[in-house]
Amino acid sequence: MNAHPGDPATAAPEARTRPSRRLARTVTGVAGALALLAAAVVVGVRAAGHEPTVTLLANWTGGDEDHFREAVIEPFEREHRVHVDYQGSNAESQVLGADVEAGTPPDVVVLTGPGELAEYARQKQLVPLENLVRPADFGAPWSTPLADGHVYWFPLKADVKSIVWYPGGLGERERRAAAHRPAAWCVGMGSGATSGWPGTDWIEDILLQRHGPGVYERWARGGLRWQSPQVEEAWRTWRDLVGAGGEPDLVRRALNTPYRSASEPVADDPRGCTLEHQASFVRNQPAWRHADGRYASSAELLLDAPAPGAWEVSGDLVALLHDTPQARELIRHLASTDAQRAWTEKDSGFSVHAGLRPASEGGSAWHRSLAAALRDEETAHCFDASDVMPPAVRDAFAEAAIEFLAHPGRLDRLLRSLDALGDTSGPTWQPTVCDRPS
Template structure:
């Protein structure tokens, strides 16, 4: 700021003897002004402190555009309504972040994770708080809120259906059947940073479910059925034949080096680089499937030997409570509410399994989206949670790594399954006793 026009430079000269007093008076005024400014700042800070809203910390996996959408559609309405500030941290490595925070004694108040197996381990350690009394009366299905020691410790905020194969609009049934027998026609990308390999675990889980049924699948997912059993081993070899494990080096290399979110890109080329993708419902929002107007078929129609009747692999983003504070409990109730779940599913074009959160009849949306939403809520169908997500973290991670090894070296399968059985028998692991909402 420029000097004031009425400053000393324009004042009349003063006698020499009066100058010291003028300087002293100027310094006094300056000091006084500074004190008044500091006092005002202190008063403002004090008022802000008195009016400060309570805060709740939240860790989830939404980053970038997804994070902004989550803030706009879910968090901002919560903050306005309840006058509680949400200190949000988004990370694609949320499991690692949470583990470090728990070890340091500074975990978030609320967390959103994809793995009930990981949450079960935290619950057994006493890190999670019960949420039984915070959920709506309509509740969620048994495969989504699996009780542990008689209490519920998590609930789904977002759901996905996984027993799906996507294909471009205009592909005939005969073309689908033919493509399913050609490994090069499957769009497959195994890359996902620290969690690489999970697209392979989805494949093997779904094949086991569709070929052997929910009873066998649930025994395996809760650690009772050996990895070296006939049913599990055949699920691996069936996947290997379908996608060409150990076959064409260029094909295997493409699958191993491609990030899962880029796997469908070749479907837009001319001629197409691939036609089919075994992937969860969220993949339909990828640009490639939008451009080719992606459609889906239940995976059971293309998996050799499938015999399960209306059985579906599912997954979800699960909310859990680590600090039992009033702001955190308020956020839990809100995230479990129909309003919050509907807002998020509408913004993300995803799914909620809250019966109260479904859009009204005649609401906007595509036919495929409505059909999948109906399947997720169909109480005549069997919904089984993603097996690797339900397993103890050490087994989950080894499973994902083994799919990568098997894809390149299928002759290593016996050793891989033996190693997974050794891990399964490790003392002290927490296994969920139910991953399917019902079995036959």
């Protein structure tokens, strides 16, 4: 699961030119009829065309939101003279679900989960993008057709997950020794409504590095059972690395710490922890900037492999819910090389657009190196498995990771429950997870 969802919902405090979607969510809880009325008002304002406006829901808040507005949104508004009514929320899945139920979804959404987007596509909530975006500009696993042949999303921003961060100056021998001491790991499972996803990232990455993209993709698509020896081994490996069920203070710290705060002990003197298994975006956290954070591949540090067998990756994916002229222009802009390049200029993320290549110079060494890893044609790239899974399975996986961390003896029951959930006929599974599954 990607890192951005979670924590209390926040939103940009601008005055809105159209009825508030948050107000509509409140109305929904009071009376369904009023929700329908609110939806009708939104449609009426759109039809009247008093102001060219496009609504956008994404997960960026704080500094990320500031960068997104400055680098991506403001150039679009100046060029097209269209106002972007932006709402940033760390609980965007819950916000979007409430908006869709109320009949007032945003025009454009940026989500981290293909599995969630596939469910909206199945419900006919999304607009196909083939006439607006060239899928070949992104390719697998970033932007591929669903079973109906249509492409419904593309990545604005990408990240690498198969990595472990450590302070500059920490030698290889020290890193390898630390990897086998649970207290050396900076672990934070908290993320509001989506708490637990950092644990799912560990399990996914261990499975990918130990058994390869073929096994990983079968599992992420629902074709390999949770009770299989390969998946069970990944859970037990994670248990041993972080001390699940062991030292109470250590487990309590991991369960109670928000993921964004997990690295803070790195900046303490003496350091409270020295390693963090986390996606590339965490390098911009204050503690890792202070510690001159470097990275090693998780295959090298966790499994003593000479090189990663594949990279686990994630992305912030753009989808269209309302086919209006303004929304179409925004989609084209977000898929353009200019908007994609904006993420690479401040070490804030990566683009996988085929029209862009990693810069040969400029920027930080770690950023250039990870950008090259995303383009590595010799190594597979597999999307974050929990983000690919149907939302119900994804959420149950995250909850199971929390319970397992506290009570690893319950693993058999947890895996049986996940298998039972995956066996239901309702979930929509992704057709593609890795760019080269074997």
